[in-house]
Amino acid sequence: MSDALAARLRDEIRALGPIPFARFMEVALTDPDLGYYTRGAPRPAREGDFLTAPEMDPVFGLTLARQVDECWRLLGRPDPFVLREHGAGSGALASSIVDGLRADGSVLLDPGTAGAPPLRYEPVEIDAARRRELTVRLAATAPGVAVADPVPGLRMSGLVLANELVDALPVHRVVGRPGAPDGIAEVLVGWADDPAAPLGGRFVDVVADPSTPALAARLAAEGMVLADGQAAEVRLADAAWVAGVARDLERGHVLVIDYGAPAAELYDATRRPEGTLLAYSAHRALDDVYGDPGDRDLTAHVDITALEAAAAAAGLEVLGRTTQAAFLLACGLEEVLGRLRADPALTMERYLTLRSAVRRLLDPRLLGGFFVLALGRGLPAGGDRLRGLAGRRDA
């Protein structure tokens, strides 16, 4: 157990009283020294707690590269073209995208007017160790491609990517209370003393009036009414995140890839009476979200309806959404696979890992069921729709 982080949270609760779960989650994941994502542990990778699509196999990024190239063309081939990745992790996605652009002979990597390729990669990553790791990785895999931190206040033309980032943004926990003025109560995190327990107690649920009217307002805006006792999560942080993306984007596209559902499905009392909040440790999903803060990932499904509404409010156009499986197929996954399989250097081992990765990427119960949400701003009027949305099936 990350006792030091648990003790910090305990002391905060003792000083302030019960805290919203969003505060607990924010500290557990992103405390500057001891947070799950900030203390420099190896994740997400094979030795970590879960495996994302780009960490599982480069074929994901090799295929996405085709969409990146098309986004650049649709914008009129700006130079520079910024690929800004939120939650960039170890750089696995960026380096496989560059590999894909190279394999496809994309002009994005050819020297442009300034003598350097138009592609400029800007990682947004909260973990300083991973930011360093990805800079080294890209210097090796993408020589010539400029890698730089986003410049505050400077608006970009390009593509914003976020793969499995939004699900890690903090959520409040609520529970349906039809008799209450707002129709909900909030589940706060309290502390119960117990001299026999490590740290002298444990975190407990405290059901109370909502800490902010924004929770009921969000549900009301979506037309959602929770059933009596129905547990759910509300992620207010998604609006601030997408507003930040919109503020920085002068012209271009945004692709958000994650697991989630429209509000009507997410807040359906029959399908999800307990909400979607989970902890992950060593590839296992755990219901105990209070255990080992800082050692476990915490995640909840993305409310796609809320994200789309927040994007529209921030001035982004909602271009459409599809499933990850449909998106990858429309981007040319089969062609990319054909090229990889035709490589005379392909070993049997690589063939087998590739085959298993593609199965997972296309399986609707696994990564294939993720959603891909496309947003845009300042796009040419009547412009073509993204190739990844062709044959779209609303996720």
Ligand SMILES: C[S@@+](CC[C@H](N)C(=O)[O-])C[C@H]1O[C@@H](n2cnc3c(N)ncnc32)[C@H](O)[C@@H]1O
């Ligand atoms: C589940 S991992 C996904 C990493 C990568 N996108 C991938 O698909 O492999 C989430 C990543 O987002 C980063 N992260 C979490 N919260 C963040 C935040 N508020 N701002 C920027 N990065 C964040 C984490 O450090 C981690 O690298």
